Structure formats: C-alpha cells, structure tokens
Amino acid sequence: MPVLGGIADDFTGATDLATNLVARGLRTVVTLGVPAREDVPADVDAVVIAVKTRTAEVAEAVTTARAALRTLLDLGCERIYDKYCSTFDSTAQGNIGPVMDALLADLDTPGTVVVPAFPATGRTVYQGRLFVGSDLLDESSMRHHPLTPMTESRVRLLLEPQTRHAVGEVFHQTVRRGPDALRAALDAEFADGGPLVVVDAIDDADLRVIAEATRDLPLITGGSGLALGLGTATSADAPVERAELIPVVGGHRAVLAGSASAATRAQVAHARNRLPWWKLDLEALRTDLDAEVAAVVEWARARWAEDAARPVLVYAVDSLADVEPPRADGGEAASVLVERALGRCAARFAEHGMGGLVVAGGETSGTVLTALEVTRLRLGASLSPGVSWAAGTTRAGAVVNLALKSGNFGDEDIFTSSWERLA
Numbered sequence: 001m002p003v004l005g006g007i008a009d010d011f012t013g014a015t016d017l018a019t020n021l022v023a024r025g026l027r028t029v030v031t032l033g034v035p036a037r038e039d040v041p042a043d044v045d046a047v048v049i050a051v052k053t054r055t056a057e058v059a060e061a062v063t064t065a066r067a068a069l070r071t072l073l074d075l076g077c078e079r080i081y082d083k084y085c086s087t088f089d090s091t092a093q094g095n096i097g098p099v100m101d102a103l104l105a106d107l108d109t110p111g112t113v114v115v116p117a118f119p120a121t122g123r124t125v126y127q128g129r130l131f132v133g134s135d136l137l138d139e140s141s142m143r144h145h146p147l148t149p150m151t152e153s154r155v156r157l158l159l160e161p162q163t164r165h166a167v168g169e170v171f172h173q174t175v176r177r178g179p180d181a182l183r184a185a186l187d188a189e190f191a192d193g194g195p196l197v198v199v200d201a202i203d204d205a206d207l208r209v210i211a212e213a214t215r216d217l218p219l220i221t222g223g224s225g226l227a228l229g230l231g232t233a234t235s236a237d238a239p240v241e242r243a244e245l246i247p248v249v250g251g252h253r254a255v256l257a258g259s260a261s262a263a264t265r266a267q268v269a270h271a272r273n274r275l276p277w278w279k280l281d282l283e284a285l286r287t288d289l290d291a292e293v294a295a296v297v298e299w300a301r302a303r304w305a306e307d308a309a310r311p312v313l314v315y316a317v318d319s320l321a322d323v324e325p326p327r328a329d330g331g332e333a334a335s336v337l338v339e340r341a342l343g344r345c346a347a348r349f350a351e352h353g354m355g356g357l358v359v360a361g362g363e364t365s366g367t368v369l370t371a372l373e374v375t376r377l378r379l380g381a382s383l384s385p386g387v388s389w390a391a392g393t394t395r396a397g398a399v400v401n402l403a404l405k406s407g408n409f410g411d412e413d414i415f416t417s418s419w420e421r422l423a
C-alpha cells in the first residue's frame with residue numbers, strides 16, 4: 001500500500017518527482033490523470049498523480065487537485081506531496097496558491113512548507129529569493145516564458161497574490177541550525193504568522209533538514225528536490241535497486257522533441273550529428289499535417305530497416321528564430337500543430353514496433369502520452385537529475401519504455417546516451 005501520495009501539476013514534473021522518490025528507494029508509479037483505485041498497483045510505496053493544471057483555469061486546477069487528494073487518501077497515503085515547478089511557474093491568479101489553499105483546508109493541517117529548491121538542477125532559494133544557477137529567477141530565461149513569465153524572484157511575493165493565507169519565510173541561518181531549530185521556527189510561523197512558510201535551501205543537506213523538520217506534517221509542497229531529503233525506504237531486504245526494476249521492452253527507438261528550451265536545443269544540436277533526424281516543417285504541417293506525418297513515418301521505417309536499434313530523432317526547433325509567435329489572423333498556432341504532429345508520430349511509431357521513446361518538453365510529453373494512450377508509468381533508473389526511464393502501460397495493456405524530459409533538464413548527450421541505461 002502506498003504511504004506517500006504526490007500531486008504534480010504537469011507530466012514531466014510528475015516523473016521528476018517520481019525520479020527522486022525512486023532515488024530514496026520508494027517503488028513509485030505515476031498515473032496520468034486521477035486513477036480509478038483498481039488501476040493503482042498494490043506493490044508500490046508512492047503514487048504520483050500527474051495532472052495538467054499548471055496553466056488551467058483556477059477552478060479546474062483546484063477541483064482536479066482535490067479529486068487527486070481524495071483518491072490518494074482512499075489509497076491509504078499518509079502524506080501528501082504537492083509538486084509544482086522548481087521555477088515556481090504560475091501567475092498572480094495561480095495555480096500554486098489556490099491548490100495549496102484547497103489541500104490545506106481538506107487536510108485540516110496547521111501549515112506547510114514551500115520549497116521550490118532543486119539544487120541538483122541549479123534551483124536554490126536564499127533569503128527567500130529563488131535562483132536559477134547564478135541568476136535570480138526574474139533575471140533568468142524564465143522572465144520570457146510564454147505562459148508563466150516570472151518577473152519576481154522573492155517566493156513570498158510570488159505566492160501572496162495567489163493565496164488567501166499569510167506567507168512566512170524562514171531563512172538559511174535557521175535551516176543551518178538543524179531540524180529542531182527549523183521546526184521551532186515553523187511552529188512559531190504557523191501560530192502567529194500564516195500556514196504557508198517559504199524555506200531557504202541551497203544544497204541537499206538543507207533539504208534533508210527540511211524533510212526531517214516536517215516529517216509529521218501531512219502536507220509538504222515544493223519542486224521535486226525536497227523528495228531527496230525524505231527518509232529512505234531502503235533496508236537490507238529493500239535496496240534502491242528494487243525500486244528501479246521495470247520491464248524493458250525491445251523494439252525500435254525514437255526521440256521526439258517539441259521543446260524549444262535552451263537545454264533541448266543543445267541536445268538536438270548534439271544528436272543531429274549522431275542520429276538520423278527529421279525537422280518538422282511548419283508550412284507542411286499547416287498545409288497537410290497527415291501527409292507530413294505519413295512522410296515522417298515512412299522515413300523512420302526506412303531508417304529502422306537499415307539499423308533496427310538506431311534511434312531516430314524528430315524535432316521542431318533548432319534556434320529561437322524557429323519559434324513562431326501565436327498568429328494574429330486566428331490561424332492554428334504552431335505549438336498546436338507541432339504537438340499534434342508529434343503525438344501522431346508517436347502513435348504511428350508504436351504501430352510499427354517502437355518500444356523505446358525519449359520525449360523532450362512538458363506539454364509535448366502530455367500530448368505524446370495521451371496519443372499513446374499510456375495511463376500509468378512505473379519509474380526506473382535515473383538518467384540525470386529529474387529524468388528517468390519508465391515503463392508505460394497503455395489502456396490496451398501494451399508496455400513501452402519512456403523517458404520524459406522537461407525542457408531545461410538533461411545533459412547535452414541525453415538523446416544518444418540514455419539508451420545504454422535502458423539495456
């Protein structure tokens with residue numbers, strides 16, 4: 001029976017959290033959407049429900065999060081982990097604050113911590129300010145995010161407009177004094193300040209202190225980093241390797257990249273010199289999307305006929321100059337066309353024997369998994385911080401190996417090197 005239940009506001013965020021839970025020895029399953037109780041396997045320690053609510057209407061995000069919470073409690077989960085982006089992707093309306101408010105109310109708890117930090121990927125919080133590498137959040141590329149531009153770095157100021165509660169802060173000086181000092185500071189905030197407390201963390205040792213100080217809270221919130229501080233589920237008879245065991249299926253291999261993020265663009269440039277590649281043509285998609293997809297599928301099958309195990313790369317963006325802004329004339333947005341095309345490619349590739357797939361991009365992953373009719377993922381070995389191989393089960397019961405990569409995650413060679421870890 002699962003002990004920990006996660007609610008993640010997008011699909012790559014869910015696999016990011018699950019990756020860190022597996023690293024702590026927890027056998028973890030990700031469900032895509034709120035599952036029926038009988039669809040959750042019994043032999044897991046953690047369940048992460050992936051919902052696509054980061055940029056949804058506030059009311060929809062809250063209703064979905066509450067439904068996910070009810071299911072996790074029904075499954076027997078004793079603690080809930082509310083996972084949002086390590087760059088706090090949200091707007092003044094939400095959805096991080098409204099979801100926290102709803103979870104706090106439903107769990108009837110005195111308060112919780114707000115911990116976006118994920119130091120392994122450069123996201124740290126110091127004196128209440130969120131950094132991406134050495135840049136303050138509002139000076140990083142997140143300033144220009146198309147849906148959730150982040151123009152403020154102080155987490156308290158980002159959260160206050162979104163929540164009905166007061167927001168407190170506990171700085172690094174206190175975290176450094178250890179779990180007891182932190183817990184005393186949190187209790188003081190919960191008693192006089194408010195139930196939401198932003199806590200600094202600049203390295204994994206800080207995350208361990210925060211996890212220890214909050215071990216009896218029914219709700220914790222953050223990026224995925226906080227999971228690295230959780231007590232390990234491992235023992236002599238339950239080593240970390242047990243949590244990583246997933247079925248590996250054979251078959252053809254592909255990489256589908258719809259992300260335009262800086263890390264993905266570098267990974268595409270690296271892979272173009274090493275793998276057969278196809279760059280989607282926006283004009284061709286706009287003219288006849290099905291014909292372009294058919295051409296991609298024919299091309300991929302020819303490459304697999306030459307070398308059955310060699311991955312093919314299908315991607316959308318080399319440089320930011322390729323990114324087409326939303327159209328003023330009401331024509332179909334490039335982002336929609338690219339997502340639709342990559343989803344259809346995935347489904348057709350699966351019909352032609354694809355057994356392994358790396359997907360780059362959060363929105364893209366959502367579309368691709370929907371097209372493949374994958375309903376749940378069992379997380380396996382980690383590829384890099386926040387990214388793992390998984391075994392995805394489709395509605396029809398077929399299994400496909402998947403690695404979902406958030407746009408800014410992963411080393412430059414992830415599209416070519418990840419396959420070694422699958423073997």
Ligand SMILES: Nc1ncnc2c1ncn2[C@@H]1O[C@H](COP(=O)(O)OP(=O)(O)O)[C@@H](O)[C@H]1O
Pocket residue numbers: 258259260261264282316317322323324325334335336337338339360361362363364365405406407408
């Ligand atoms: N040439 C393009 N012009 C406009 N949008 C694009 C283009 N290529 C891809 N996109 C869209 O950009 C979005 C990237 O988002 P996502 O997949 O979440 O990646 P990330 O994780 O990097 O944010 C997708 O909706 C994708 O379809």
Ligand SMILES: O=C(O)[C@@H](O)C(=O)COP(=O)(O)O
Pocket residue numbers: 010012013014016017084085086087223224361362363386405406407408
């Ligand atoms: O917390 C994180 O940084 C990631 O898990 C995440 O949510 C990234 O979002 P996308 O870049 O939209 O995939």
